Amino acid sequence: MPLVHRDLLTVLAQRIERRRIVAILGARQTGKTTLCEQLLTKQIGLPYTYISFDDPEERNRFQRAGLTVLETLETPLVILDEVQKIPSLLEILKLVSDRGKRLNAPRSPIYILTGSSRILLLQRWSETLAGRVSLLNLYPFSLGELLSEKGILVLTHICQSQKKMKEAANWFEILSPERVRRAIRISQEYRTWGGYPPVWTQKNKAEKIRWLKDYRSTYVERDIQDLGQVASTDSFALVQKLLCARTGQILSLSEVARDAGLSVNTVKRYVFLLEAGFQCFLLRPYFPNFSKRFIKSPKIYFPDPGINRVVLGETAISSGAAYESWIFSELLKWRSLESIEPELFFYRSTGGLEVDFLICREGRILPVEAKASEKVSAADGRSLERFMNEHRKACSLGVIVYPGLNFLEIRKNIWAIPDWCLFGMKI
Numbered sequence: 001m002p003l004v005h006r007d008l009l010t011v012l013a014q015r016i017e018r019r020r021i022v023a024i025l026g027a028r029q030t031g032k033t034t035l036c037e038q039l040l041t042k043q044i045g046l047p048y049t050y051i052s053f054d055d056p057e058e059r060n061r062f063q064r065a066g067l068t069v070l071e072t073l074e075t076p077l078v079i080l081d082e083v084q085k086i087p088s089l090l091e092i093l094k095l096v097s098d099r100g101k102r103l104n105a106p107r108s109p110i111y112i113l114t115g116s117s118r119i120l121l122l123q124r125w126s127e128t129l130a131g132r133v134s135l136l137n138l139y140p141f142s143l144g145e146l147l148s149e150k151g152i153l154v155l156t157h158i159c160q161s162q163k164k165m166k167e168a169a170n171w172f173e174i175l176s177p178e179r180v181r182r183a184i185r186i187s188q189e190y191r192t193w194g195g196y197p198p199v200w201t202q203k204n205k206a207e208k209i210r211w212l213k214d215y216r217s218t219y220v221e222r223d224i225q226d227l228g229q230v231a232s233t234d235s236f237a238l239v240q241k242l243l244c245a246r247t248g249q250i251l252s253l254s255e256v257a258r259d260a261g262l263s264v265n266t267v268k269r270y271v272f273l274l275e276a277g278f279q280c281f282l283l284r285p286y287f288p289n290f291s292k293r294f295i296k297s298p299k300i301y302f303p304d305p306g307i308n309r310v311v312l313g314e315t316a317i318s319s320g321a322a323y324e325s326w327i328f329s330e331l332l333k334w335r336s337l338e339s340i341e342p343e344l345f346f347y348r349s350t351g352g353l354e355v356d357f358l359i360c361r362e363g364r365i366l367p368v369e370a371k372a373s374e375k376v377s378a379a380d381g382r383s384l385e386r387f388m389n390e391h392r393k394a395c396s397l398g399v400i401v402y403p404g405l406n407f408l409e410i411r412k413n414i415w416a417i418p419d420w421c422l423f424g425m426k427i
Contacts (some may be wrong), residue, residue, distance in 0.1 A: 001201050004145055006035050007337050008138055013043060016110050019134040021093060023083075023113040026138035027278035028223060029215060031197045032114040035138060036079045040112070048077035053085040066092040077110050084117040090129055097132050116223070117276050139278075140195030140304060142333040143424040146186050151426030154417070155334055159342075159359065159366060162396050165415055171427055172407040179425075180405075187403070187420035191326055194306025212310040224273060235262060239270045243280065244302045244311045248321035248328075251282065251300040271300075279307070281332065286345035286358050299346050303329030323372035324356055327401055330423040331357060331368070347387065355387050365395040371402040381414040388413070 008024075012035070015022045024032050033052075041048050053059050062069060066089060070078070083089050093111060113133075144153055158165045193199050193208055196215070202208045220237050230236045242256050257267045274280040282298040302308050303325055308317060317325075328344075335341055342361035348354050357368040367387050371380055384398035398414040401422050410416050 003034070003038065004141060004197070004200075005148060006031060006039060006138070007142065007145055008136060009035065009039050009043065011337060012040060012112075012136060015134045015136065016044075016112070019132075020108050021097060021111045021113065021129065021133045022136065023115065023133050024136050024138050025115050025118050025278075027140070028116045028219070029196050029198055030138050030140050030278075032116075032138050033079075033081055034197070036081075036112050036114065041077065044077070046077045046110075047075045048079055049073050049075045050079045050081065052081040053089075054082050059086050062086055062089060062092075067095060070096055073109065075109065077112065079112045079114070081114050082116065083113045084115045094129055094132065097129075116278070118278060137336050139329070139333045139336065141190075141197060141200065142195065143187055143190055143330060143420065144334075144426070146190060146195075146200075147183055147424045149424070149426040153334065153423070153426050155422050156338070157427050158397070158399070158415075158417075159361075162413065165397060168427060169407050169409070169415070172421060175425075183420040183424050187424060191305055191323075191403075192309075194304040194308075195329070196304065196306060199306055208306070209310065212306050216307060216310050219277065219279070223277060230270075230273070235260065235266075236270055236273075239267055240274065240279070241311055243271065243274070243300060244308055245316055246300060247280075247302040247308065247317060248324040249299060250297050252297065281328070283328065283344060283346050283357075286347045286360070301325050301328045303332065319372045320370075323403075324370040327368070327370040327419065328357070330419075331359070334423065335359075353383055353386050353390075355383055363394060365391060367395060367398045369398075369400045371400055373402060374404045376400055376402055376404065376406075376408075376410055376416040378410050380416070381411040384414050385411055 012022065012024070024035065026032050037048070037050055051058055053062070063086065066086075070092060080089065097108075118137075154168055158168050194212075196212075198211055199208050202211055220233050220240070224230055224233065224236060239256060239260050239262065242259055246256070251271070253264050253267050253271070257264045260267065271280070271282075275282065279302065281301050281303060283301060284298050285296045287296070302311075305322065305326055308322065308325070331344055335344060340361060342359050345358045345360060346354075346356060347358055347367070355367045356370045359366040359368060367384050369380070369384055380400055381398065384400070388395045388398055396413060399422070400410070400414065400416045401419050402416060403420075404416070404418050407417050407421060408415065
């Protein structure tokens with residue numbers, strides 16, 4: 001498979017113009033090293049030094065004399081991989097950064113850090129590199145990256161205004177059949193196997209499943225020990241399964257604890273570790289009262305279809321929950337690339353009104369419903385219509401995303417848009 005262009009590359013190149021230290025966080029095997037060592041260095045054309053702290057000899061070298069090592073490097077770009085394995089490095093970088101400022105160094109090196117432990121690294125950086133580091137997240141491939149089109153993503157286009165929605169609908173009508181067929185084919189394969197880059201290099205189904213199983217085993221048996229001590233990997237794996245089976249649902253720690261035969265605090269810790277390793281994500285409910293968003297229970301999502309397959313099997317998750325989780329993953333990836341990053345919520349009122357996702361930015365709200373069926377009707381837009389009527393000042397459009405063929409308005413200002421178009425194609 002040819003090297004896939006990563007959309008984060010543009011953002012990364014912009015960040016290193018403003019900050020001398022940039023950190024890229026993401027799960028293992030999402031392509032952080034490829035992004036830095038191949039794509040970035042080719043684009044900016046700078047000589048670089050690459051150091052991986054997966055190598056125990058490098059860890060020992062930096063623990064003995066990390067400051068000396070960094071100060072003797074002569075390349076203008078330094079890539080430091082898997083930095084969560086050597087926490088003392090952050091203090092060294094702080095010292096190097098501050099010393100360069102005091103000495104008015106004309107152009108200090110650019111340091112690119114990568115790590116696969118989001119929460120633990122953020123906690124340490126808040127104490128050591130606050131104000132000195134720019135943070136980016138790299139997720140598995142998005143549908144848009146796999147399709148490799150040029151232009152503005154349809155979702156980005158329609159978020160701009162109501163007028164843009166009609167422009168997108170007119171553009172959709174003149175798409176070539178070949179372009180549509182390719183988008184549908186890749187979208188279907190993507191919803192089956194997920195977005196981890198190595199999966200897309202495997203030749204057949206058996207090899208894909210083998211890689212996914214090995215990835216999951218490595219995560220449970222080795223990576224989780226890097227994030228925090230777990231007394232029993234078997235109990236952790238069980239909780240991972242129980243939580244994965246509840247993807248797209250309100251998280252009930254007490255319910256999972258009861259089913260696993262563990263304490264609520266233990267399950268809470270395991271959720272923390274799964275979040276730290278980018279394996280699951282929590283989505284908060286929307287309330288005008290800001291504090292309630294953190295008091296009420298979130299939804300939990302396991303976003304990668306391929307990993308979910310090997311954790312639970314092919315039919316353990318309902319088609320609706322699996323589809324909603326995949327839509328969440330695409331929204332998450334899209335959001336991380338926006339210049340003004342929108343907030344994501346779900347909505348559930350005491351009166352029983354539910355909306356899968358709310359995209360909130362600058363006082364505007366775009367409600368999004370995920371529907372796993374290939375057919376949509378006016379009835380599918382009822383909940384969006386109710387929400388829009390209740391939030392008239394902030395909300396003028398609604399979207400139903402589904403795996404179908406038609407881009408159409410099913411109710412006034414409520415549009416059904418194929419997933420392969422919304423997340424994969426560019427205008």
